[in-house]
Amino acid sequence: MKLIQDEIKPDILIRIASVQKYMKEEGMDALLVASNANIYYTASRFFRGYIYIPSSGSPVWFVIKPVGYEPEEDVVYIRKPENIPSLLTQLSLPAPSKVGYEFDSLLYSDVVRLKALFPDADAVNGSKALKRARMIKTPWELQRMKEDGIHQADAYRQVTRCYRENMTDLEFQIEIERILRLEGNLGFIRTSGNLMEINMGSVIAGDNADVPSPYDFTMGGAGVDPSLPGGANGKRICQGETVMVDMSGSFNGYQTDMTRVWRLGEISGLALKAHECSRSILRKCEEIGKPGLPVASLYDLAVGIAADEGFDKYFMGHRQQAPFIGHGIGIELNELPVVTSRSKDILEEGMTIALEPKFVIPGVGAVGVENTYVVTPDGLKAITVFPEEIQAL
Amino acid sequence: MKLIQDEIKPDILIRIASVQKYMKEEGMDALLVASNANIYYTASRFFRGYIYIPSSGSPVWFVIKPVGYEPEEDVVYIRKPENIPSLLTQLSLPAPSKVGYEFDSLLYSDVVRLKALFPDADAVNGSKALKRARMIKTPWELQRMKEDGIHQADAYRQVTRCYRENMTDLEFQIEIERILRLEGNLGFIRTSGNLMEINMGSVIAGDNADVPSPYDFTMGGAGVDPSLPGGANGKRICQGETVMVDMSGSFNGYQTDMTRVWRLGEISGLALKAHECSRSILRKCEEIGKPGLPVASLYDLAVGIAADEGFDKYFMGHRQQAPFIGHGIGIELNELPVVTSRSKDILEEGMTIALEPKFVIPGVGAVGVENTYVVTPDGLKAITVFPEEIQAL
Numbered sequence: 001m002k003l004i005q006d007e008i009k010p011d012i013l014i015r016i017a018s019v020q021k022y023m024k025e026e027g028m029d030a031l032l033v034a035s036n037a038n039i040y041y042t043a044s045r046f047f048r049g050y051i052y053i054p055s056s057g058s059p060v061w062f063v064i065k066p067v068g069y070e071p072e073e074d075v076v077y078i079r080k081p082e083n084i085p086s087l088l089t090q091l092s093l094p095a096p097s098k099v100g101y102e103f104d105s106l107l108y109s110d111v112v113r114l115k116a117l118f119p120d121a122d123a124v125n126g127s128k129a130l131k132r133a134r135m136i137k138t139p140w141e142l143q144r145m146k147e148d149g150i151h152q153a154d155a156y157r158q159v160t161r162c163y164r165e166n167m168t169d170l171e172f173q174i175e176i177e178r179i180l181r182l183e184g185n186l187g188f189i190r191t192s193g194n195l196m197e198i199n200m201g202s203v204i205a206g207d208n209a210d211v212p213s214p215y216d217f218t219m220g221g222a223g224v225d226p227s228l229p230g231g232a233n234g235k236r237i238c239q240g241e242t243v244m245v246d247m248s249g250s251f252n253g254y255q256t257d258m259t260r261v262w263r264l265g266e267i268s269g270l271a272l273k274a275h276e277c278s279r280s281i282l283r284k285c286e287e288i289g290k291p292g293l294p295v296a297s298l299y300d301l302a303v304g305i306a307a308d309e310g311f312d313k314y315f316m317g318h319r320q321q322a323p324f325i326g327h328g329i330g331i332e333l334n335e336l337p338v339v340t341s342r343s344k345d346i347l348e349e350g351m352t353i354a355l356e357p358k359f360v361i362p363g364v365g366a367v368g369v370e371n372t373y374v375v376t377p378d379g380l381k382a383i384t385v386f387p388e389e390i391q392a393l
Numbered sequence: 394m395k396l397i398q399d400e401i402k403p404d405i406l407i408r409i410a411s412v413q414k415y416m417k418e419e420g421m422d423a424l425l426v427a428s429n430a431n432i433y434y435t436a437s438r439f440f441r442g443y444i445y446i447p448s449s450g451s452p453v454w455f456v457i458k459p460v461g462y463e464p465e466e467d468v469v470y471i472r473k474p475e476n477i478p479s480l481l482t483q484l485s486l487p488a489p490s491k492v493g494y495e496f497d498s499l500l501y502s503d504v505v506r507l508k509a510l511f512p513d514a515d516a517v518n519g520s521k522a523l524k525r526a527r528m529i530k531t532p533w534e535l536q537r538m539k540e541d542g543i544h545q546a547d548a549y550r551q552v553t554r555c556y557r558e559n560m561t562d563l564e565f566q567i568e569i570e571r572i573l574r575l576e577g578n579l580g581f582i583r584t585s586g587n588l589m590e591i592n593m594g595s596v597i598a599g600d601n602a603d604v605p606s607p608y609d610f611t612m613g614g615a616g617v618d619p620s621l622p623g624g625a626n627g628k629r630i631c632q633g634e635t636v637m638v639d640m641s642g643s644f645n646g647y648q649t650d651m652t653r654v655w656r657l658g659e660i661s662g663l664a665l666k667a668h669e670c671s672r673s674i675l676r677k678c679e680e681i682g683k684p685g686l687p688v689a690s691l692y693d694l695a696v697g698i699a700a701d702e703g704f705d706k707y708f709m710g711h712r713q714q715a716p717f718i719g720h721g722i723g724i725e726l727n728e729l730p731v732v733t734s735r736s737k738d739i740l741e742e743g744m745t746i747a748l749e750p751k752f753v754i755p756g757v758g759a760v761g762v763e764n765t766y767v768v769t770p771d772g773l774k775a776i777t778v779f780p781e782e783i784q785a786l
Binding site: 049 | 428429433437438439440441442457458459460461494495496497498499500501502503504505518520563564567568570571574575577579580581583586587588590591592593604605606607608613617618619620621622644645646712713724
């Protein structure tokens with residue numbers, strides 16, 4: 001078996017060329033990739049090893065494990081990273097003078113070890129070039145994400161049926177997890193950094209939505225154990241409460257992010273109105289979200305609409321408010337751009353972002369909609385297509 | 394609410410004292426803790442922030458998120474880590490001259506940022522002191538792990554009932570996941586490093602057990618997607634095959650690790666005999682595994698027994714063999730000690746290790762047993778108590 005499938009290779013070379021463009025902007029003549037997410041990005045498969053990307057020409061994939069791939073000119077088995085420099089010489093690649101390493105996604109010890117491979121070269125942060133390349137999805141990547149959106153919607157269509165009377169939020173979540181898994185969900189969410197620990201997602205009911213969390217998700221929740229303080233808290237879902245379902249869309253190496261709201265019985269007019277406000281924000285973002293727009297404008301627009309309608313104190317949380325309304329998404333749940341007032345990024349065609357203007361209404365719960373979008377010349381196009389209205393349990 | 398619960402604080406102080414003992418051995422006068430697992434270890438709760446441990450005296454817990462904990466003398470809210478040095482001065486703590494940072498569990502960028510807080514101090518690797526302390530569990534920690542073992546056994550008792558005719562390995566796994574979750578499993582496995590990506594565990598049937606994986610688990614499996622190449626591959630379970638169930642024991646901030654084997658129809662005598670060999674290895678390890686024994690002796694013993702019985706070519710894999718038969722376990726799935734021939738560790742009372750001597754028999758699948766043990770003066774005591782015989786589906 002080949003490490004890189006023939007039919008995916010042209011798409012991978014587009015990704016490599018994009019990384020190389022950003023490498024050149026930063027004056028790197030080589031980048032050594034080692035993090036799981038970036039190995040997947042540059043191989044469309046996870047293996048244990050390294051990818052050496054020169055600033056021009058073909059990369060070399062160095063494999064430690066698993067055994068069994070066909071050796072090829074650009075696929076070389078190694079025992080440890082220290083084997084890399086002499087193999088590069090054998091492959092007639094010049095010694096690099098400025099090497100990028102993934103400062104933002106490798107452990108300190110790992111970077112120190114890798115830096116020692118090229119002691120005469122300047123060591124710089126290669127994470128930015130990779131993040132910028134990954135921000136714009138290739139055709140193959142977009143196709144995977146569209147498939148995720150379809151699977152996620154197929155699973156969400158079965159959510160109402162997962163509910164049985166007197167269920168807790170956690171019991172409800174467990175049945176949704178099962179439906180997602182049967183639909184092909186991998187049951188694992190790749191995230192960046194250490195502030196996004198999560199199981200298969202978040203189901204929060206009633207005032208649990210107003211419990212602040214240490215994690216960098218938009219919504220909180222107490223969780224059921226202090227070791228994983230987020231999401232469902234195991235309390236029964238009550239009449240007059242909303243249940244916000246924000247569960248995993250990871251059905252392949254990519255993922256979509258989609259939130260919908262269910263309710264038990266009738267909920268307050270305030271909550272209904274806030275939910276419609278979220279939808280208005282999304283409609284407006286979809287319209288103006290064309291290539292060239294500063295990402296910060298999406299945030300400012302959302303905050304403005306929420307304030308105009310008098311919902312500012314419920315926006316993105318109540319006791320603790322999140323300072324962003326969305327995020328890039330792809331191989332990892334939290335990619336660039338971050339949709340915040342401080343963003344310096346500009347929308348580009350092929351970016352994929354999840355927008356999630358949400359409100360926490362005390363005594364009721366969380367409301368609002370999240371969709372994953374592709375940036376197109378006509379604005380934001382949702383790939384999470386599913387009714388947005390609050391549905392009854 | 395207090396950040397540190399009164400009833401857990403005495404136990405946490407035992408942990409801190411243990412870390413301080415190892416800090417002193419390495420000449421550190423302060424250690425700045427920031428990784429999720431070690432925050433949990435030193436607070437019995439996850440929060441976003443930092444814990445500053447001087448080499449003697451009480452630590453200071455610096456909290457960024459969530460809002461809402463009672464401020465106390467040793468619990469201080471900060472906005473960012475750069476606030477820490479001046480607050481230490483206010484608390485009359487001396488400026489440190491040799492500071493430990495978690496080189497082995499923080500991102501490169503994060504360590505660089507933290508090192509800048511104490512520019513005049515030597516920066517050293519604090520990971521080892523934390524790992525050594527965490528190797529020996531406190532009474533409170535052992536109690537949590539015993540609870541995990543009970544919950545995991547309660548769930549495994551329902552595994553046979555999860556099977557329906559013509560199921561795939563993945564469908565079988567999904568039903569086991571649901572049972573585990575209903576039993577209180579958190580649905581999230583904390584691991585150390587980047588070579589242990591997994592959903593809720595591994596269910597491998599037949600020859601899928603012989604597919605090499607890039608991950609550092611003992612067993613392989615193709616997985617259902619090249620982005621997560623391990624475990625179940627989605628093929629139907631066939632007559633004459635084994636199904637190895639190695640699913641999550643994470644029911645609180647700690648976890649147990651337990652593997653049992655099921656079979657569909659009759660399996661070969663070779664497989665049955667190899668399974669009994671695994672049990673013999675465990676019995677012998679339980680007997681000799683007393684404080685003072687070099688960890689490597691457990692490995693050597695296992696390899697010796699497997700070879701004596703002629704099973705060496707199936708031991709710990711067949712096409713690709715794992716070089717270890719067990720691992721420390723606790724907050725993270727993979728802790729110290731690693732049970733390998735190269736281990737320099739010595740068994741100590743209160744260590745918790747998972748031992749998993751396994752065999753992959755071509756044409757049949759994986760066999761063998763895994764238990765989680767506590768090291769006691771009388772040898773290894775299993776906390777995953779569940780019948781070890783191969784059970785029929």
